[in-house]
Amino acid sequence: MQITLTDDFDLEKMADSGQCFRWRPLPDGGYRIIAFRRAVTAWQEGHRLTLDCPAEAYQSIWRRYFDMATNYAAIRGRIDPGDAYLQTAASLGRGIRILRQDPWETLVTFIISQRKSIPAIRSCVEKLCAVAGDPIGVVAGEPLYAFPSPAQVLALDCRKAGGGRCSFQAAGAGSCSLGYRMPYVRAAAQWMMAQDAAVLDALDDAALETALMQVKGVGVKVAACVMLFGFHRMNAFPVDVWVKRALTDGYGEGGFDPARYAPCAGVMQQYLFYARRQMGREKKAKGR
DNA sequence: GCCCAGGCGTCCC
DNA sequence: GGGACGCATGGG
Numbered sequence: 001m002q003i004t005l006t007d008d009f010d011l012e013k014m015a016d017s018g019q020c021f022r023w024r025p026l027p028d029g030g031y032r033i034i035a036f037r038r039a040v041t042a043w044q045e046g047h048r049l050t051l052d053c054p055a056e057a058y059q060s061i062w063r064r065y066f067d068m069a070t071n072y073a074a075i076r077g078r079i080d081p082g083d084a085y086l087q088t089a090a091s092l093g094r095g096i097r098i099l100r101q102d103p104w105e106t107l108v109t110f111i112i113s114q115r116k117s118i119p120a121i122r123s124c125v126e127k128l129c130a131v132a133g134d135p136i137g138v139v140a141g142e143p144l145y146a147f148p149s150p151a152q153v154l155a156l157d158c159r160k161a162g163g164g165r166c167s168f169q170a171a172g173a174g175s176c177s178l179g180y181r182m183p184y185v186r187a188a189a190q191w192m193m194a195q196d197a198a199v200l201d202a203l204d205d206a207a208l209e210t211a212l213m214q215v216k217g218v219g220v221k222v223a224a225c226v227m228l229f230g231f232h233r234m235n236a237f238p239v240d241v242w243v244k245r246a247l248t249d250g251y252g253e254g255g256f257d258p259a260r261y262a263p264c265a266g267v268m269q270q271y272l273f274y275a276r277r278q279m280g281r282e283k284k285a286k287g288r
Numbered sequence: 289g290c291c292c293a294g295g296c297g298t299c300c301c
Numbered sequence: 302g303g304g305a306c307g308c309a310t311g312g313g
Contacts, residue, residue, distance in 0.1 A: 018294060114295040120311050121294080179309030184296085219296050240294040273294075 001058050003049040008072040010095020011044040017096050017274055018118055019229045021109050021125045022147075034129075036061055036102060037136055037146040067097050067232070075264045085250030086268060089275035096270045098234060103200070104192050105147045106230025107212070110222045111184045120177075127176040132156050150189035184217025191215045205233050228266040237265040246276035 015023045015031055022034045030043040040062060043050045051058055063069075076090050108128075113121050125147075132148035132155070156174035178185055191214065203211060208231060212223040224238035237258040239247075247256045250272075258265035 110294080113293090115293055115308075116295095116310080117293040117312060119293095119313085123311080175310095177310055179311090180296095180307095181309085217296065221295060225294075238294075242294065277294095 001051045001053055001055050003051070003058070005044075005047045005049055007068075008076065008095050009044070009049065009066070009097065011042055011049075013093060013095045013274060014097060014099065016277075017093075017270055018277075019225075019270070020099055020101065021118075021122045022129075032139070034136075034144060034146070035065055035105075037134070039137060039139065039144050064100050067100050070097070072097055072267065075267050078261075078264075079268070080260070085246075086271065089246065089250075089271040090268070092278055093271035093274040096267075096274060098228060098232060098266060098270065100232050101230055102147070103197070103226065103230035104150065107188050107192065107215070107218070107226045108147075108153070108185055110225040110229075111181055111188055111215075111217050112178065113225070114181065114217075114222065124177045128153075128178070131174060131176055150192040153185060153189040154193075156186075181217060184215070187216045188218070201231070205235060208233065228269070234266045235263045237269045239269075240273070242273050242276045242280075243269060245280075246272040249276070 011031055014020070015025060020033075020035075024032045026032060026041065028043070030041050032039060032041045038053075038057070038061060040057070041052045051062060053062065076094065079086050079090055081087070109121065109125055112124050112128075116124065129145040129147055130143075132152045133145035134148075134152075135143050136146045137144050156176075175182065195211075200208065200211065205227065208227055209220075209223050212218050212226055213220070218226070221238050221240055224236045227233040227236035228238060235258075250256065258268065261268045
């Protein structure tokens with residue numbers, strides 16, 4: 001299946017944008033993506049996107065996943081020309097789209113994300129999938145797994161081999177490097193099973209944030225990530241250490257108001273996050 | 289070995 | 302409501 005791209009789209013930048021944790025770069029430049037209990041491999045060459053799936057799968061799954069109906073160039077074009085810092089960030093981050101990911105998976109992965117580096121998040125999420133998720137196929141001798149359902153997460157045995165009580169220090173098969181987040185993930189699973197997806201979708205942003213923050217382990221930042229990357233609330237603006245650094249560099253204390261870019265502040269957040277991380281890397285490389 | 293990571297809950301004021 | 306502190310674990 002081949003798609004001719006007519007809008008901002010950059011696989012490499014999206015893979016490195018910190019919104020998804022199950023994209024794996026392949027030696028040939030492609031990315032293997034697992035989402036919605038399916039695996040697909042994607043390659044990009046300029047305006048040509050190739051997916052190793054039938055056209056029906058693109059139409060029913062991946063087109064929506066990549067948010068193909070939204071015009072990101074137009075959103076980028078609305079950035080204040082006088083905002084030099086954001087202009088630069090957006091030109092660095094051009095091609096990033098806000099993926100429409102599964103809300104449950106997004107909730108869990110961003111609970112896991114706290115106090116972890118992005119590579120550590122990836123490996124933790126993969127462990128969780130391998131231990132609790134359904135096998136969905138074998139590629140080059142390597143088994144692939146779906147993201148586990150809430151029930152599958154609750155079925156995880158997080159107890160120590162000899163102990164009775166649930167301990168997150170357990171080296172047991174179910175610990176998955178979750179550490180102190182294990183009870184948070186379980187709480188998220190219980191919460192999720194009690195929700196109606198249609199009801200959550202119908203909530204306004206403030207009500208959805210309140211609902212998400214009922215889960216122990218979900219604070220303002222994780223809630224914002226789940227809203228932006230899982231519920232596609234394009235105005236959510238997660239502020240993490242990188243965005244904080246970007247805002248301090250570019251605007252000083254309190255000098256940036258996300259409301260200025262409503263209803264798409266979240267896209268600006270992605271540009272700022274991506275650009276600031278790239279700058280950090282360049283500094284590191286120079287220092288060597 | 290050491291440092292720190294896409295924070296959060298809790299305690300305390 | 303805001304600031305200090307502890308937190309399990311692994312990647313660089």
